[in-house]
Amino acid sequence: MINLLSPNDQHQLAAARTNTLILRYVFLMSIVIAVMALEMLGVYLLLNNDMRNNQSIIDSNDEKAKAFESVQVQANTFRTNLAISKYILGKQVPYTSIIFAIANALPAEASLDALRIEPSTFGTPGVMTVKTNNPTTAIDVKLQLQQAKYNNKNIFTSVSFDSITAPAVNSTDNAYTATFRVTYSKELTTQ
Secondary structure (H helix, E strand, O other), rough: OOOOHHHHHHHHHHHHHHHHHHHHHHHHHHHHHHHHHHHHHHHHHHHHHOOOOOOOHHHHHHHHHHHHHHHHHHHHHHHHHHHHHHHHHHHOOOOHHHHHHHHOOOOOOOOEEEOOOOOEEEEEEEEEEEEEOOOOHHHHHHHHHHOEOOOOOOOOHHHHHEEEEEEOOOOOOOOOEEEEEEEHHHHHOOO
C-alpha cells in the first residue's frame, strides 16, 4: 500500500488517534471515579446509619443503667462492709474459748474464782484468782497454767504466784484462794 498522505497529515492522524484514546481513558476513568465515589458514599451512609443505631442502643443502655445506679451503690457499700467485717472477724479474739481452755487446764480440785480478759490485757500482766482445796494444788495450778494452750498457742507468756490465802478458821468454805500474776500471750489475738 502506498502512502499518499503528507507527513503532516500522518502526524495529525496519529495525534487524532492518541487523542481519541486519551478521551476514552478519561471517560472510562471518570466512570470508574464516579462508581468509586458512589460506593464510598454508600459505605459512608451505611456506616453512619450503623453508628446512629449503635448510639441509640448505647443511650438506651445508659438509661437502663441509671435505673440500677442505686443497686450498684448498695452493692459497693455491702462489699465494703463485708470486707470490714471480714477484717474484724479475722482479728476477733475468742474469749469464751480461751476461758474454757484455761478451765480445762486446771486440775480437778481447782476452780476459777476471778478472771479478767479484755483487749488491753493481752501482753500486759493481770491477776487471776483460783480456789483450791490445798496449797499443793495451787502449785499444780501454776504448772498447768504455764502449759495451757489454745489452738496450739500458749495462753500465757508468764505465770507467777502472787499470794495463797488460807480459809478463815470459822469459814464453811474449805478452799484456799491462790492469786496468780499472769500475762496473756499476744499470739492469741492473731488468727
